[in-house]
Amino acid sequence: MFRNVAELLEQANADSISISEVMIRQEMDIHQRSREEVMGQMERNLQIMEEAVERGLKGVTSHSGLTGNDAVLLQQYMAKGNTLSGHLLLDAVSKAVATNEVNAAMGMICATPTAGSAGCVPGALFAVKERLNPTREQMIRFLFTAGAFGFVVANNASISGAEGGCQAEVGSAAAMASAAVVEMAGGTPEQSSEAFAITLKNMLGLVCDPVAGLVEVPCIKRNAAGASNAIVSADMALAGITSRIPCDEVIGAMYRIGKSMPSALRETAEGGLAATPTGRRLADMIYGITKGKE
């Protein structure tokens, strides 16, 4: 089993295979499953992601009424053809938002790596798909590549907002997406790891401060930022730009930053945006009471 990104790259290079292939072989090996089984399970995940995006693009509203329908607004805006950041980037953003709006509405999603950060990977995937026209297998491989990097983060740092803040969730998700975009675009395993490092560096320090404790504000828009960050960093890596701090060290930094974050900023809804006057007012409105304030 690869324990870090350095070993992941080593295995890919030793056998001259892609990162997705390293992940597929490891999964088959450790869990004694056939290639068909492993690919089939991932295809089901892909299917769920596709359905969530489709549902979100039609418009959904969360139970609390706090969020919803922003994916629709973006698609309508894009249809006018006069966007500043360009079609592909906004497509990624709208599909990331769509996924997380469905999640907030207690709809069915695939956690990548978590539910709160479930938009980054499909957002990037289904936007890049329109440009690169991948086969179904390449789309499944996209998820294995993303998963390989997430596997390293989960085992060496954290993918939990309660433990490491939003950087551990949306930060990891965005970086995973970025690495997978690079592979789909024909980049090398090294370029995938550079894209991962660049993305995660730009997400370090992000706190988890959900208003009213709901996976809505600011989570949904953070996924929008994550998906766009993923694509921009992928382009940077494909251009040949490298991270001065190696990938594994960036992951280590993320872990240590998470450890030093106060509990108020780790998914307790006690600090950050949750503690703003508006954040508290929204919480009161949703629960009809003031939680432990009097």
Add this chain to the structure above:
Amino acid sequence: MKYQSVFDIIGPVMVGPSSSHTAGAARIGRAARLIFGLQPTWATVHLYGSFAKTYRGHGTDLAIAGGLLGYDTDDDRIRFALETAEKHNMKIEFIEDTAATEHPNTARIKLGTDDSSMELVGISIGGGKVEITELNGFELRMSGNKPAILIMHNDRFGAIASVTQILAKHEINIAHMEVSRKDVGKDALMVIETDQNVEDDVMQVLEKASHINRVSRLIN
């Protein structure tokens, strides 16, 4: 390494909104239900840390209730689990506990029927993955997403050997095994995670083995 599968990272497929607070919570509830072996008529759930602070927003209560009803993370019925529990005369109480715990997402579930009860502690470690850390006062570490058998036995010579012999005879491979006891010669607990599901016939043989008091299992 805590995470062994790519599907811990890309997955689970689940009802939103939170992998740790919804999917993980459902898995803890479901593990409790499966280990208990039947539908409880009552449950008291203590929530700690982030679980306590944000459970209503994440539907943690719905998810744990769903788990206690036997639902998995991708079961749409989770959304109505509290109403369903009420209809089934299952009384569930949630308590926001302020005691400090090692992990920020911890739940302690006491559950039972008129005749028997059980107490279990689970933590949700991220991405929907959970660990069961305590059962009836015994410390343990069990992932809850591998088949497992839990055996209450008397701390006597040969108790463990008799169990492993039965498993070997039925070609069930042990992935992870832990034994803990409260005191020398007293009640003890064996937790055995296996690569294969343990079928009914094996369970019956295990129940009859010497020094074994109670056997329960977790099916994947």
